[in-house]
Amino acid sequence: MKRGIALFFILMFSFALISALNITSDKNSFKQGETLILSISGNILEPIDKDNIGFYKEHVQIPVTFDMIKINETYYIYGLLPFQEGNFSLRAKEVSYRELNKNKEQDLELNFTIGSAFADFGINPGVFLTSASQDLLISNYLDKQITVYYETDNEENKSFTVPMQETKKISIGTADFDSTYSGIIVFTSSTGFVYNIPVYIIKNDSKNTQNNTELDRLVFSLNSVNAQLKKGESYVYTTTLNNNGNFLENITLSVSKDLVKYVNLSLYNLSLNKEEKKEIKIGVFFDKTGNFSGVITAKYSNLSDDIKLNFSIGEDIIPSSSIVNNHSCSNLKGKICSSTQKCSGNIEFTSDGSCCTGSCVDKTTTQTTRGPINWTAVALIIVVLLAIAGFFFWKMKKTKKTARDVLKDKAKSFSERFETKDKLRKY
Template sequence: MKKYFLISLSILMFILPSVLAISTDLKQSYQPGETLIIEISGNILEPIYPDQVEFKTGKFGNIDVPLQYDIKRLGEKYFLYALLPDEEKNYTLHIKDILTTLNGQSQKIDFSQNFTASGEIAPYSINPGLIITNSEFTLKLISKLDIPQTIETSLEGYANLTLKPGENKISVFPSSLESGFNKIKFGMYFIPVYFSPSENNDTYFQENETNFREDALVLLPLEIRSTILYSEEIKFPIRLTNLKDLDIEDIRFIYDEELFLIDELPEIIPASEYVEFNLLLKNQNSNIDEVIVIMSGEEEIILPVIINFTQNESEVFTPYLQDFSSSSGYLCSELDGRFCSADETCTGEVVSSIDGNSCCIASCKKTELKKDYSWAGYLIGAIILIVLVIVIAKYLKTKKLGIHK
């Protein structure tokens, strides 16, 4: 008995450090539709990026869940937020390859923790769930109730805030923030905010460059919103454009494979080119309100997919397909166009493209400066006016002398 106790104690002592190395304040249960916001604690030796985070579900916890989320270091702390769907489900949060210390030695570990979404749908959600800023910013609060609701806030001058049904945009100004780390209350949520008003904060923002990077990928459409017939088989075309001068190879798609099928998934997008592929539906039994996450390196694109089914053919409509093939979906170079410089004008049609709103589908011509001779007219007029003044003055003087005689 003593032998088994010692063996168990040894195993526990071996496992315990890895458990204690990283921890979170993740709750066991959340409401469906709630915004999950957690703090990650531990001796974290290198940045954690969004592509290290996974949400899984299923009986064996092996099905990827495409949630909108982000993870950032705010000051000396790491925070993660995620928008949970409006449905009850069991989840597992995975964070891979966290560099930390175990028994004084640097080591990469994987962290996992389970939680559930159950009960009534949350009355409102908030997005984003964390902020890094040096100026004013805007939050979106989505009210799920059909009547206005009032929440408390910690913002100066806004002790109470009334949310109307649907989307509510709230602007937060620097005067409401202290320099450094803040937590702002919006009813049931406490939003972590790192405010750095100093002009010399380039280093900090570079370390959190995912907030300020120039996107390499452009997605068309920005959302798929469609009403189709129950029996209709339809393909939703998607175009992904690479704006960089280098090939993009590490493209990953996260989506519900029980609902969707993506044909011809791209493995590489050549520099300054685009790829097209199709989204197909596997399940046409009920309306769909999901997202597809497209990731490349630290870049993440969220594609909302809202599909409603109908039996009325007159209601069938997919708005983005009306102009999917228009010029706005292409690079200017793909349209055989060019951007004219400040001292040039376009000799033909000017259209919008992915990389700009003034793509010239013709040639650019140097603007000729026309010689302006209006100054000569003004000069002649001034001379005539001066002559008239002199003549009138002499006339009046002569007339005055004649009267005195």
């Protein structure tokens, strides 16, 4: 009987451990610019709302580029950490789950620190799910070239080099795997920095692969844009829409409803000849802070492609964008502003970095405007000042003594102190 009771409590305890809601990361101390990867697991009842996810420094929410992907029953979150030192946390609010036959709701929090050192490299995205191919951006933060290695099913130790202070795009597709794969891809740099990237790669059969190839006729040159931008400033991204098949007429472009107020396109309808491509400008302007996500979609009949957009908007941040663009700043006839300058026009993200298509001006330069002088107010102020000065002059003159008065007062004082009349007696 006692053994049965003990077994019952052991089973109940084990069930509680399995059912408990957990937020975990493989470490709690990071370097500046590092890609944070964590997971939320448990018997989650309702999808976790991305709007309920936030990054905080101390108790203040900060803009961080991040995304969340569900693989099987686990939610994975990755974030591109800021280049700041301090104590931080990630919070997930109102997560609904079931534990011990009860429906519950809980706020989750993961505390972590960012040290003074920079990460060797960053990776974006830090989690992905794909049935075709996935582009990854590898950013080298060091002042020297690095080599990054990773493994797939078909070939071990694939590698590529990333020049110092540059970002390189690589693609991982279903062709790299013999079958559907759910697990971890390990990325290791020549400097010993490691990322364990959760992935779910769905391997299609040959028929579906042919269909996907057919659907890839209409493609954007950009796959995604992940950026940290400043509120109240205008930014421009440049992409091309490519037609890899026959003539297409009346192609429509649209922006998802969550971003339509902040993102505009230079073209919304176009036609493309066979093997033709056209340039499209993506204008971005946010008048409020926060995290925003959406897509730009190009559609023709059953052909379509989209650009995934993720923006973190803040008040006082240095704009940065993790995209690779084939356009250089010189191609756009722009300028790269120095650290002591700011751009007075639009900013485009190019292969050279942030490109100013306007003018670079000194940050300390301020423009002042002088309005018309109110002479009535000036005259009134002068009259008041003269009246005050006259009052004090009159006051001083009234109380001022002459030299004769001063001598008379001193003589009187002397007499009073040393007078001997009727005070000397003879003994």
